[in-house]
Amino acid sequence: xxNIFNIKTETDFRQKCLETFRYQYENVEVYRxxxxxxxxxSTEIQDIHEIPFLPIEMFKNHLVLDRNFSTDQYFQSSxxxxxxxxxxxxxxFALYEESIYHSFAxxxxxxxxxxxxxxxxxxxxxxxxxxIYMVDFLMKKSGKSENGYFLYNHxxxxxxxxxxxxxxxxxxxxxxxxxxxxxxxxxxxxFPDLFxxxxxxxxxxxxxxxxxxxxxxxxxxxxxxxxxxxxxxxxLLSQAYSLGENIYETPNWMRxxxxxxxxxxxYVENGRTGAINIIDLANIHSCSFIATQDLGKIxxxxxxxxxxxxxxxxxxxxxxxxxxxxxIRGCSLLVS
Numbered sequence: 001x002x003n004i005f006n007i008k009t010e011t012d013f014r015q016k017c018l019e020t021f022r023y024q025y026e027n028v029e030v031y032r033x034x035x036x037x038x039x040x041x042s043t044e045i046q047d048i049h050e051i052p053f054l055p056i057e058m059f060k061n062h063l064v065l066d067r068n069f070s071t072d073q074y075f076q077s078s079x080x081x082x083x084x085x086x087x088x089x090x091x092x093f094a095l096y097e098e099s100i101y102h103s104f105a106x107x108x109x110x111x112x113x114x115x116x117x118x119x120x121x122x123x124x125x126x127x128x129x130x131x132i133y134m135v136d137f138l139m140k141k142s143g144k145s146e147n148g149y150f151l152y153n154h155x156x157x158x159x160x161x162x163x164x165x166x167x168x169x170x171x172x173x174x175x176x177x178x179x180x181x182x183x184x185x186x187x188x189x190x191f192p193d194l195f196x197x198x199x200x201x202x203x204x205x206x207x208x209x210x211x212x213x214x215x216x217x218x219x220x221x222x223x224x225x226x227x228x229x230x231x232x233x234x235x236l237l238s239q240a241y242s243l244g245e246n247i248y249e250t251p252n253w254m255r256x257x258x259x260x261x262x263x264x265x266x267y268v269e270n271g272r273t274g275a276i277n278i279i280d281l282a283n284i285h286s287c288s289f290i291a292t293q294d295l296g297k298i299x300x301x302x303x304x305x306x307x308x309x310x311x312x313x314x315x316x317x318x319x320x321x322x323x324x325x326x327x328i329r330g331c332s333l334l335v336s
Contacts, residue, residue: 004253004281005102010313013252017048020281020288030054030062031287049257049267053277053291059086059235066091066285076128077234078201088130088235091285096237099282100134101141103251107241108170108195108228111141115164117157118149119173119181130234131199135172154184161191169194172230174201175214182221190223197228197241200319211246211319231319235290237282246318247299255279256317258298264291270315271300275323295320 007013024031025042035042035052045051058064061084065071069091077086090096104111116139120132139147146164150157161169173181175198182189196218209217211229218227229242240248240256250256258274260266268274276296281288298315 004284005098007252007281008312010311013255013312014048016253016281017051017255017279017288018045020284021045021051023284024066024287024289027066027068028064028287029067030058030064031289034058048255048279051289053257053259053264053289054287055291056086056233056235056293058287059088060084063089064235064286065089069285074128075130075133075234076126078126078129086234087128088286090237095282095284096130096133097137099238099251099253100137103239103241103254104138106251107243107249108197109168111138112143113168114138114142114195115144115146115167115169116142117147117160117169117171119157119171119177120149130232130236131174134232134239152180154181157181158185158189161189161194165191165193171196172199173197174199176201178218179214182217188223189221192224193226194222194224195226195228196222196224197230199230199232210321215244215246233292235283235286236278236280238280240317247316248319249316250314252312252314253281255314256296256298258296258317259291261295261323268297270298273297273320276317276319293323295323 004016007016022042025035026032031054034054038052040052054064071089071091073093074087074089101111116135118135120135126132146160161171171194173196178196178198198214198218215227219225227244229246229248230239231242231248232239238251238254240250240254242248255278257277257279258268258272259277260268261275264275273295274297276292276294278290278292279288280290296317296319298317
């Protein structure tokens, strides 16, 4: 299945989606039961918009794993020990690493060219964090002696950033940790060439704000124009990247669809806000079709029908926040 990284055309993508759907229907028990509950005839699915998307909550209470594999290795979502957290069991870490490398190289550059610094205090103590695994992998590929994590060592990190001003440096950080760092210093910082990649997540530590507000604060606080964002989650093995303005792009084996929040089996027009469905073909051994609880929209000027069969037509999209469950209707059957 590693040929997913060679997908070049829309025809290739659609065929691989249908192939993956049929494989997972046969081999991932919870997905097959979900499809059967919906009275889906797997032989009649002929288009990606007809494929059922598994509610992401299923990863909290069910084993979502290819029956041909047995593993005790998993990624787990962040949270307290009292919370019911998602577990994503990983059958093939090499597949995740290849997905990390290809996505990063496509949107940012070769990892070997950068120094990686991590401002990830809430995740570094979690041995099952997919984010930490990703940053660790990029650091290993980079091989730079300056790579490292900086918990709450804000002064040490500041001094290192000042010493590395003439180097290509990427600072990975969850949102609240980047804001905590800026709050530690009274002066405005000046790092015009620093690449900052925020990975979302206030985790109750900061007052919630829109993504646009966050990006403006970070851009001004760090004195840089390079505020990038990464969008992924425990239940995925692929990443979308934003190179600014909260506009994300996916690699060729990943796709975003926007479903209607009042009818989870229909989709909204481009430019309209809805809930994010994700196709991640790297998830071959779990589920590649996931209905998230995030809100987003596909850019209004995108049309899947404008591309020929020989062009990949992945839409650009925005992430707009989390779903207010009080506004959801008709979704109770999805998590039964």
